[in-house]
Amino acid sequence: MSDLTSLTLKAALDGLKSKAFSSAELTQAFLANIEAANPRLNAYVEVTADRALEMARASDARIASGEAGALEGAPLGIKDLFCTDGVQTTAGSNMLRGFVPPYESTVTANLWRDGAVMLGKLNMDEFAMGSSNETSAFGPVVNPWKSKASNADLTPGGSSGGSASAVAADLCLAATASDTGGSIRQPAAFTGTVGVKPTYGRASRYGMVAFASSLDQAGPIAKTVEDAALLLRSMCSFDEKDSTSLEVETPDWTAAVGKSVKGLRVGVPAEYVMDGMPAEILNLWEQGQAWLKDAGAEIVPISLPHTKYALPAYYIVAPAEASSNLARYDGMRFGHRAEGAKSLGDLYEKTRAEGFGKEVQRRLTIGAYVLSAGFYDAFYVRALKVRRRIAQDFDEAWKACDVVLTPSTPSAAFAIGDKQIDPITMYLNDVFTVTANLAGLPGVSVPAGLDAGGLPLGLQVIGRALDEATMFSAAAALEQAAGFTARPEKWW
Template sequence: MSDLTKLTLKGAVDGLKARDFSSAEITQAFLTSVEAANPTLNAYVEVTADKAMDMARASDARIASGEGGALEGAPLGIKDLFCTEGVQTTAGSNMLRGFVPPYESTVTANLWRDGAVMLGKLNMDEFAMGSSNETSAFGPVKNPWKSTGSNADLTPGGSSGGSASAVAADLCLAATASDTGGSIRQPAAFTGTVGIKPTYGRASRFGMVAFASSLDQAGPITKTVEDAALLLQSMCSFDDKDSTSLDVPTPDWTASVGKSVKGLRIGVPREYVVDGMPAEIQALWDQGVAWLKDAGCEIVEISLPHTKYALPTYYIVAPAEASSNLARYDGMRFGHRADQFSSLDDLYATSRAEGFGKEVQRRLTIGAYVLSAGFYDAYYVRALKVRRRIAEDFDNVWGQVDAILTPSTPSAAFALGDKQIDPLTMYLNDVFTVTTNLAGLPGISVPAGVDSGGLPLGLQVIGKALDEATVFQVGAALESAAGFTAKPGQWW
């Protein structure tokens, strides 16, 4: 079969079980595609071809003997934030270049347990700090999509830009990603893929390079809602190595895909109508409301009054936690060590200056500032109080609605370099996504249309804590109604 790389994850898993093709065949097909595309798209920072073929052959042996897990033989890409035993893990930073973990992250261990095959490590914004994948020490990732009539290179979003680009360009069946303020859902919206951030604590953070510990959560980027449900089931588990891991069973989320949404109450928050929002985003949102209404949902206008404080709250809490988490990278205990220095203090300063990029340095400076004496109460403590209010906003509406519908992003993908000059403009990309991280709720982005330039746009469904089932149910209904089948033209 020549189109193995175009299969969905579910289609590939079913085909492997039916022995329509082997894991070695589909893995080799992806490796060939990656070899051709990656010099242009820069989605992978490391391709583990030999390891992938070894894993594929082992999967074929298990399938032949009638065994095999839920993802047996399926080739995946892994965001370079997840520690992979024996394979370099850098979090997109010079600070960790050359670091080869002696252990496996819990999320990837779960995938290998279920038979998945690792194609390689995917590019990302440095330490997951970015919305365009331009802060990576390995250079920016290019979006496989191009705007009609333009040859400008577009961002795939961030920080999981490599994951989104690879899935959209058929360089893996699906990919792991992580979401601290929208880093799964925004890239998914920019690339016409599906991305879900589960409830905080669903997926273990053990072996994930930390950015902001109370916000970080692993999730998948896939081609369909069903694929997202399938992959998330494998990724999630209780883990006593992560103190924030929730000791709850992982449901069969694939059973929710295709289930009728008739009778569900869908909230539309008035505060998500932001100043300057493009007419195309508003039109898509209105269309999503109409689709769900046609499917039998009741549409309820709701208020989340503290939404306007979400971005400033996030950009105090996240840098503060990053400042604490990244203090360990000092050139002595962990991370890059400078070759030339005049004193111990100079070693610390020079190692961090050489190892961290400008955006990471900016956020660490902000974090150190808001945690410093005299500013801790004025900024950090106040931000935590507002965060609680944002979570309470959601608690107050769950009695009225079963899920919430919003846009995923305030625009389609923008050109690389467009927003690098002004960090605040870049931060506004997270305006619709940060609230779910602050409140610990699940949220999915589903491709639902295109803008005037033919670029994909996404709709976001937010659900109650631990109610991913309803999120998948509504997401699948939107996917079905939208009938989104557009693919980027192959120019690479």
């Protein structure tokens, strides 16, 4: 039954509805794939096989009685920062190793309401801080793709590396993920999958382990644009338990997939053409513009002048919020608690030194510094002003265009442990995605081509706030034109 695992989410739901196969059969096929692949890919930190089969059998019963939900019987992977009632949730950190939440996140509760099946919890960068999934306390996730030029293990990107690797390797139909500065779209680009960050406030943050509260947003990683639209609809809802949740209707975004883009104005920001940009990325971006133009869209040059300040602003705002959010992990209330402390201050220091990895410690130190007396106005308040300018840039751009087209990343996936990454490349990598988070806008990465080594590359579409529908239409047009069907060759 292993061929079942190569189905898209939409095809699997259709097959379940027509009773071509059962959810139990589908779930068992994925569990078999996970058992074979996970020792090598390290995508899952916990596999909930018994619960998955129990949920699958319950789904089969509902399908038989005509009471199927929107995702009835679909086996999914859950990023390990969504709290799951009765199942360990660690956010990839030793600080939360062994923490079993007594409640469910709103996003996952929505999925179970719609009949989805949980295969397990997916690996991630610790507290979502990282771009390569190498900061996880459970070890790095391995990308199922390999370069033709090398046999080195590649990163799947981060922080949602487990989600992206699992979808690309057919270890789940689709997965939940989260995006603070590009943590859905960059891994999607690195693994030849589709990743969507919705408008800030579309999906509830209740029950998500927080990194930076004004930037974090849940979204899906899936095999196709249609699959991403399907899953996102179930994930999003208004939630009184989240003060930043938007009380707006959740549309059926699948209706926008395949819709004509004739007359659509596609903005191309001049500031995204930077020194050091690889030719194959620039060529792909130009190809994307040509595809949309051939589909009837109008290509419009635009300016986002404060783009160059986005990364510095992000690396002040995000660590500042993280230092506040992660202050709760002090050894007193829950999570790791150090042994042998001689005083309260000693307990705090030892607990946080033992529980947090080096990257998290570094960002918390930055955050505490920029919020400290004497530096608050010079750094944090100034960063917030820059953030507002970035949002205003987009407000001005929307007068001329309906969506913005950019590359997703400046390169394909790089090797795990590669410390020689060109800083310019890493700068570009972040700047393509981080502006959408600072402005609270929806963004999607669509696989659009391969680099010289045969590794996937993505194009990003950014939309107006709450206009995911237009973004999905443009993304689907790109997907159709690109005709991306490449799959990683199985080596694991």
